Amino acid sequence: MGKTIIDKLWESHVVAKEVNKPDLLYIDLHLLHEVTSPQAFAGLREKNRKVRRPDLCFATMDHNIPTVDRFNIKDDTSRLQVQTLEKNCEEFGIKLEGLDSLQQGIVHVIGPELGLTLPGKTIVCGDSHTSTHGAFGALAFGIGTSEVEHVLATQTLWQNKPKQMNVKIEGELGYGVTAKDVILWFIANYGTNAGTGYIIEFSGSTVRDFSMEERMTLCNMSIEAGAKASVIAPDEKTFSYVQGKTYAPKESEFNEKCEDWKKIVSDSDAVFDQVIEINASDIEPMLTWGTTPSMCLPISGQIPAAESAFSIEEKQSIESALSYMGFNGHEKLEGVEVQHVFIGSCTNSRLSDLIEASVVVEGEKVHPDVRAIVVPGSQSVKREAEGLGIHKIFLDAGFEWRDSGCSMCLGMNDDIVPEGDRCASTSNRNFAGRQGKGARTHLVSPIMAAAAAINGKFTDVRSMLQTKNPEVDRYVGI
Amino acid sequence: MSGFKTLTGKAASLKRDHVDTDQIIPKQFLKKIDKAGYGEFLFYDWRYHSQGQENPDFDLNKEETKGSSILITGKNFGCGSSREHAPWALKDYGFHIIIAESFADIFFNNCVKNGILPIRLSAIEIQQLYTDRSVSVIPHLTVSLENQQVVNERGDRFDFEFDPYWKNMLINGWDEISVTLQYEDKIKKYEFERIVN
Numbered sequence: 001m002g003k004t005i006i007d008k009l010w011e012s013h014v015v016a017k018e019v020n021k022p023d024l025l026y027i028d029l030h031l032l033h034e035v036t037s038p039q040a041f042a043g044l045r046e047k048n049r050k051v052r053r054p055d056l057c058f059a060t061m062d063h064n065i066p067t068v069d070r071f072n073i074k075d076d077t078s079r080l081q082v083q084t085l086e087k088n089c090e091e092f093g094i095k096l097e098g099l100d101s102l103q104q105g106i107v108h109v110i111g112p113e114l115g116l117t118l119p120g121k122t123i124v125c126g127d128s129h130t131s132t133h134g135a136f137g138a139l140a141f142g143i144g145t146s147e148v149e150h151v152l153a154t155q156t157l158w159q160n161k162p163k164q165m166n167v168k169i170e171g172e173l174g175y176g177v178t179a180k181d182v183i184l185w186f187i188a189n190y191g192t193n194a195g196t197g198y199i200i201e202f203s204g205s206t207v208r209d210f211s212m213e214e215r216m217t218l219c220n221m222s223i224e225a226g227a228k229a230s231v232i233a234p235d236e237k238t239f240s241y242v243q244g245k246t247y248a249p250k251e252s253e254f255n256e257k258c259e260d261w262k263k264i265v266s267d268s269d270a271v272f273d274q275v276i277e278i279n280a281s282d283i284e285p286m287l288t289w290g291t292t293p294s295m296c297l298p299i300s301g302q303i304p305a306a307e308s309a310f311s312i313e314e315k316q317s318i319e320s321a322l323s324y325m326g327f328n329g330h331e332k333l334e335g336v337e338v339q340h341v342f343i344g345s346c347t348n349s350r351l352s353d354l355i356e357a358s359v360v361v362e363g364e365k366v367h368p369d370v371r372a373i374v375v376p377g378s379q380s381v382k383r384e385a386e387g388l389g390i391h392k393i394f395l396d397a398g399f400e401w402r403d404s405g406c407s408m409c410l411g412m413n414d415d416i417v418p419e420g421d422r423c424a425s426t427s428n429r430n431f432a433g434r435q436g437k438g439a440r441t442h443l444v445s446p447i448m449a450a451a452a453a454i455n456g457k458f459t460d461v462r463s464m465l466q467t468k469n470p471e472v473d474r475y476v477g478i
Numbered sequence: 479m480s481g482f483k484t485l486t487g488k489a490a491s492l493k494r495d496h497v498d499t500d501q502i503i504p505k506q507f508l509k510k511i512d513k514a515g516y517g518e519f520l521f522y523d524w525r526y527h528s529q530g531q532e533n534p535d536f537d538l539n540k541e542e543t544k545g546s547s548i549l550i551t552g553k554n555f556g557c558g559s560s561r562e563h564a565p566w567a568l569k570d571y572g573f574h575i576i577i578a579e580s581f582a583d584i585f586f587n588n589c590v591k592n593g594i595l596p597i598r599l600s601a602i603e604i605q606q607l608y609t610d611r612s613v614s615v616i617p618h619l620t621v622s623l624e625n626q627q628v629v630n631e632r633g634d635r636f637d638f639e640f641d642p643y644w645k646n647m648l649i650n651g652w653d654e655i656s657v658t659l660q661y662e663d664k665i666k667k668y669e670f671e672r673i674v675n
């Protein structure tokens with residue numbers, strides 16, 4: 001029987017295999033940030049332990065930092081957390097891209113950008129969206145702080161091999177439909193539980209046609225479908241993305257590596273525990289209406305009413321989501337007014353996301369009742385966008401143009417949505433209170449967010465794109 | 479960490495599905511750099527109204543649930559972020575066992591690493607834990623990890639599955655890192671072979 005990508009990645013990292021035990025897996029790259037690491041370092045210190053391979057660790061600060069006036073962290077506890085990471089990295093000899101670094105950014109944006117994320121690696125981070133790195137054919141998953149400590153001390157983790165799911169997406173996406181819509185559609189149709197206990201391989205022509213940045217968006221939100229991780233077979237696009245990046249292998253070594261990486265594909269006779277087939281042409285621009293990512297509909301949709309539920313539990317969850325989100329049920333999504341727009345987060349803050357959104361924004365003005373911010377995923381993305389003049393398009397339209405960080409994705413810094421306000425957000429979680437207590441989050445793609453900023457309400461971005469550039473029959477990501 | 483054997487205690491129920499880690503411990507409480515003292519912030523937005531006064535309708539604020547050591551909940555408990563602050567808060571509050579229909583993967587691991595026992599039972603079994611369904615009497619349960627069994631006051635027994643390795647770890651209260659450090663030779667060998675190949 002053939003092997004899947006997941007089998008291959010798994011088997012090549014097993015350090016020890018014993019009966020009645022999980023496998024001991026070797027970890028090739030450990031990414032760290034300020035929020036989930038302090039207690040792990042404290043644990044090491046308490047037991048007088050060292051970091052086994054500081055050279056395989058890499059740290060940045062992103063969750064808790066300001067996106068304006070970044071060196072002036074007003075909140076004492078936030079500042080302490082940032083200083084603690086600096087101190088820990090210094091003491092244990094770990095490379096850190098701190099606030100003053102030109103490479104600083106959201107951990108899942110800078111890993112790929114710096115060529116740390118490579119095909120074939122096992123990658124962990126104390127952050128659930130580590131699944132993002134699977135877009136490169138890496139086995140990448142989020143871990144808790146105890147596991148962070150374990151990896152620091154041993155460079156390994158005890159893991160039971162999850163089940164495997166192949167999600168095949170075939171065909172061409174419609175005009176104005178993006179990778180974000182694909183993953184939202186998947187979660188809307190299969191639920192936040194669909195991937196629990198699984199690693200997903202995304203395959204099919206739609207995925208192959210995706211750029212690396214689109215693939216990252218897809219893998220990023222696989223955790224919202226409950227999956228432990230997700231992977232995509234690396235191909236020429238992957239190799240050319242990686243080539244020349246700071247920490248990527250150089251020249252002859254690079255070519256050798258490419259030959260190895262080409263083997264990271266699922267064999268044609270490989271067997272998955274579950275296969276889901278999706279037709280790309282079924283997918284429309286999506287947005288969430290409720291408080292879990294599966295409470296999500298096409299822009300043409302109508303918010304459900306509690307009566308439509310199949311069970312008492314579902315009725316209760318619809319009722320509580322409706323009341324939190326300020327809906328009665330039966331409203332049309334198109335036309336729902338928003339007060340905030342956030343373009344950012346590790347899901348959608350890369351250069352192509354900003355370029356796509358800027359196409360919608362160009363020559364327009366942000367609606368007077370909307371406060372809109374763009375938070376590039378990294379300082380590099382910010383500089384590149386500025387090099388292309390993208391920031392001017394946003395600034396001229398009335399957007400705020402910020403420094404990089406997690407920002408309004410989780411509102412640990414000052415970037416918070418006030419109680420009762422609605423936010424069109426390109427991030428990944430719409431849980432109650434995520435963007436601020438009582439904040440109402442609607443997850444959308446960058447172009448849908450841009451359209452909401454201009455119109456002050458949700459609209460079908462496709463009609464805006466049509467009038468802007470009637471030549472384009474499908475808005476293609478970069 | 480001390481070992482986990484058998485526990486008898488009062489069970490509070492939080493009958494909701496998809497309780498995410500942002501609800502278990504909201505992000506404003508993640509800024510600390512130690513592991514202690516998160517219990518008072520557990521389910522913060524549900525437990526307290528905007529001005530900080532207690533919400534009397536929230537399950538855990540009801541007098542009869544006070545002092546519970548077991549939490550009974552629904553599907554996909556602990557979904558969302560990897561924050562270990564969630565199990566730290568649950569444990570600090572006093573919960574040692576969580577019984578749910580299903581758990582998010584990372585959260586499940588995080589519980590085990592912190593000496594909290596996460597138990598999966600079916601929806602029907604969870605219903606049957608309550609000996610009297612007409613009045614919401616708080617059940618007292620006895621949980622044995624050794625026998626992988628939950629027993630209610632009526633004596634109904636419910637078996638649950640548990641990974642043998644993590645079971646051992648929990649029962650013995652082992653420090654996992656010390657266990658792994660005994661594999662140093664194998665880790666070295668692996669690293670060496672990777673460089674050579």
Ligand code: SF4
Pocket residue numbers: 062063106107108127129345346347405406409410427428
């Ligand atoms: S951007 Fe949001 S989801 Fe991504 S790492 Fe930061 S907080 Fe987590």
